[in-house]
Structures are given as structure tokens and as C-alpha cells.
Amino acid sequence: MWKQTIAGVTAGLAVALSMAAEPPVWKADFEGQFPGEVPKGWRQHWGKKIDADVRQVSNMVVLGGNNSMLIERSGTDSAQWGFGTETKDVADGTALLTVPFQVQGNGKHAFNFNLEIFSHPYQTGSRFAVIGFANGNVTLTDGKWKNGQKLGSYEPSKWYRAVLRLPTLGGKQTEVIGRLDRFLGDGKWEKGPEFKLAAGAPKGKWGWLLIVPNPGSKFKAYFDEITLERVR
Numbered sequence: 001m002w003k004q005t006i007a008g009v010t011a012g013l014a015v016a017l018s019m020a021a022e023p024p025v026w027k028a029d030f031e032g033q034f035p036g037e038v039p040k041g042w043r044q045h046w047g048k049k050i051d052a053d054v055r056q057v058s059n060m061v062v063l064g065g066n067n068s069m070l071i072e073r074s075g076t077d078s079a080q081w082g083f084g085t086e087t088k089d090v091a092d093g094t095a096l097l098t099v100p101f102q103v104q105g106n107g108k109h110a111f112n113f114n115l116e117i118f119s120h121p122y123q124t125g126s127r128f129a130v131i132g133f134a135n136g137n138v139t140l141t142d143g144k145w146k147n148g149q150k151l152g153s154y155e156p157s158k159w160y161r162a163v164l165r166l167p168t169l170g171g172k173q174t175e176v177i178g179r180l181d182r183f184l185g186d187g188k189w190e191k192g193p194e195f196k197l198a199a200g201a202p203k204g205k206w207g208w209l210l211i212v213p214n215p216g217s218k219f220k221a222y223f224d225e226i227t228l229e230r231v232r
Contacts, residue, residue, distance in 0.1 A: 024227040025095075026088040030067040033057045039069050039085075045210065047081025050074075053213075055083050061222045063100050063159055063183070068224035071211055073113070075218025082116070084210035087228050089120065092170030095206050096229040100161040100183075103133060103154070105219035112217035116210040117143075117166070119202035126203045129176050131162050133221070134214075138162060140178040140197055149195045152180035159183035165231065167201055174200055 030039055037057045049055075054072035062068045071083070099115060115131040127143035136155065140162075141148040154160045165177040176199045180192040206228065213219075 022230070024229045025090055026228040028069070028085065028226040029065055029224065030057050030069050031065045033067060035059045035067065042069070042083060042085045045082045045084055048079045049081050049083075050079050052076060053079075053081075058222065061102055063102075063224035065224075068222045071113075071213070071219075071221045071223070073213045073217050073219055075216055078215040080213065080215055082210045082212050084116075084208055086120065087207045087209060089205035089207070090166075090168050090228065090230045091205070092168055093230050093232040094171055094173050095166040095168050096227075096231045097164045097166060098161055098225075098227045098229070099131065099163075099209075100159060100224050100226065101133075102157065102159045102222045103219055104156050104221075113211060113213040113219065113221065115162075116212055117164070118208035118210065119204040120207055121204065128199065128202050128207075129164065129166065129178075129197070131164070131178075138180050140164070140176065140195065142176070142197060142199060147197055149178070149197055151178050151195060152192050154180070154182075161189065166206070167199055169202060169205065174198070 033040060035057050038055065039057055052074035054070060056070055057067050058070035059067055112134050116127055117129045119126045119128055129143055130141040132139040132141060136153050138151045138154060139148050140151050160183060161181045163179050163181060167173045176197045177194055179194045181189045184190055
């Protein structure tokens, strides 16, 4: 009887692991490039970049592997730009977007930038949700800037991740569900509380990610192992 129970548990665990092992639909880990290069698949979509702005692959601060993406702003100008990438589509179920980040900087305008999420093709009307980073706080806002929710706070020079469950064209979910997790080390994360934001269905397929620094902001932001997954 005991052996049968163990066998049943083992079989159930194997099924659970096989379901959880589905690879991401899209991933940005910035591996296979040299530090200083522009990240593959990322480009400027609008605005003005000055020489002091840095957008490159880095090996200085990483979450996993050898590389991450560094976005650095000097805080000496009012220029704005949108720097982003196209992801693959999640056609049904729920799209799970995970964005690990570490921010470094000080001062009144530190950490002041947004990560904007668009359905495809990229256009202002298809902006679906915004993760805002400002002075140690992370907020989740709808694409029209009408409704927002604070997900939590973070400290400089430590890894965190914003996790969003997003509606899809073929799914039934009508809300964006977001949380902020804290990295504990050794591959472990402490999950934050979840918050819901009414969203409805996206206007198109996923998607685009666009990093937008606010005028006068000063920071270094590292991103690593960004993933987009399908959850049924």
C-alpha cells in the first residue's frame, strides 16, 4: 500500500512538472552578444536619444547567465524616447509576462521611467498596460492612464520582478493581474500580493514592450531573463 501511494505521488509529480516545463513563448536573456552591443531585436521607435543615454548589453550586473540589458539615463536633459522590442503572440489562455529588474540611482528624479505594454502592431491606441518605476515604487496603470494600482516598493541594487497576467484575444480573462516579487537568492523569489486592474480584451496580438524614460530622470536599470508565457 505504501509503495502504491509513493508511486501515485511520483506519477502525479511527473505530470505536474511536465505541464510546468512548457518553454516560454518569448524570452529576452541577452546571451550570445558582446557587452556594449545594442540588444538584438531592440530598437528606438520614437523620440531623441542623446550621447549620454546608454542602451546596451552588459555583463556587470546579471540575474542569470552572463549578460543583461542596461538602460542608463544621465538626468541632464529633458529628452524622451521609446526603446523596445516585439514579442511573439499568446493566442489564447492568459499571457504571463515576467520582467526581472534592478535599478541603481539617487536623487529626486531617480528611477523615473515606464515599461509600456502594447498589443501588436505598435501604436498608441493599442497600449494595454504600463508598469511605472518612480522613486522606489512600482505601479500598474491601464493603457489610457485612467486607473492605477501600486504593486509595491523596491530598494536600489537589488533584484525584483514585475509579474503580469494579461488577457488574450482567445482567452476569457478580462483583467490585468499584477504583483511585485523580491529575489531572495539561489533562484528563490518572495511573491508579493496580487492586484487586479480592469482591462477588457486587447486590440490585437501580443505584443510590444517599450521602455520610456521620463524627462530629467537619472538611473541605471538592468533587465534580465524577461519572459512571456502562456498559462491555460
